[in-house]
Amino acid sequence: MQKIQWRYLFAGTAAGTVNGFFGGGGGSVLVPMLTRTCGLDQRRAFATSVAVILPLCALSAVIYFVQGGLELGPALPYLIGGTVGGWAGGKWFQGVRMDWLRRVFGLLLIYGGIRSFFL
Amino acid sequence: MNEWLMPLAAGAAAGVLSGFGVGGGTLLLVYMTVFAGVDQHLAQGINLLYFLPAGLMALPAHLKNGYVEKKILLPAVGAGLVCAALAAWAASSMDVALLRKFFGCFLLGTGVLELFGGKRAE
Numbered sequence: 001m002q003k004i005q006w007r008y009l010f011a012g013t014a015a016g017t018v019n020g021f022f023g024g025g026g027g028s029v030l031v032p033m034l035t036r037t038c039g040l041d042q043r044r045a046f047a048t049s050v051a052v053i054l055p056l057c058a059l060s061a062v063i064y065f066v067q068g069g070l071e072l073g074p075a076l077p078y079l080i081g082g083t084v085g086g087w088a089g090g091k092w093f094q095g096v097r098m099d100w101l102r103r104v105f106g107l108l109l110i111y112g113g114i115r116s117f118f119l
Numbered sequence: 120m121n122e123w124l125m126p127l128a129a130g131a132a133a134g135v136l137s138g139f140g141v142g143g144g145t146l147l148l149v150y151m152t153v154f155a156g157v158d159q160h161l162a163q164g165i166n167l168l169y170f171l172p173a174g175l176m177a178l179p180a181h182l183k184n185g186y187v188e189k190k191i192l193l194p195a196v197g198a199g200l201v202c203a204a205l206a207a208w209a210a211s212s213m214d215v216a217l218l219r220k221f222f223g224c225f226l227l228g229t230g231v232l233e234l235f236g237g238k239r240a241e
Contacts, residue, residue, distance in 0.1 A: 055200060
């Protein structure tokens with residue numbers, strides 16, 4: 001039991017660090033940790049990561065705002081889109097195929113990584 | 120019009136993925152910084168804000184379906200909050216060019232893991 005608790009703490013630590021530093025992406029770190037070291041099945045890991053990341057985002061957002069890097073105006077359309085999308089995502093979650101979704105996701109990340117690094 | 124339409128569409132598409140928990144926020148970051156030319160710091164801040172409604176809207180369905188592992192929440196969130204605060208402070212004080220390099224490495228690493236990360240137990 002004690003051992004498992006430490007795994008949760010470690011998963012939270014990694015997710016918080018990545019999510020705060022990059023302003024997102026905590027889920028991309030947390031989901032594999034939840035499935036591999038905490039023994040959750042994939043679907044549970046995804047849903048649980050939403051619940052874990054949410055408060056981390058709130059706190060990090062406050063700090064970005066206080067530090068002056070965040071304007072609310074340009075954020076607004078993303079927020080509205082995210083509200084609708086998030087609701088639909090929660091609703092469709094049970095029926096979705098995870099494997100091809102993650103392959104497309106991986107390809108897009110590699111493309112974005114190359115562009116971010118070299119531009 | 121386009122200033123609103125594209126962010127709205129990108130937010131909605133990413134929101135679906137974020138609702139799943141599959142990294143919609145990561146993709147939205149890529150969209151903003153690589154395709155829409157949003158400054159890295161601003162994009163990161165927007166992305167954090169964006170996840171609040173996106174995640175909140177998805178969470179009730181996950182809870183109702185019993186997919187949220189509650190015993191993990193307290194230790195993971197507790198440890199995560201401390202690190203989230205420190206890392207956010209570090210990133211927002213950091214030079215943008217350097218932050219972008221780190222971000223590029225992070226994307227490449229995550230992308231490779233997603234593609235070749237081995238077992239995906241359903």
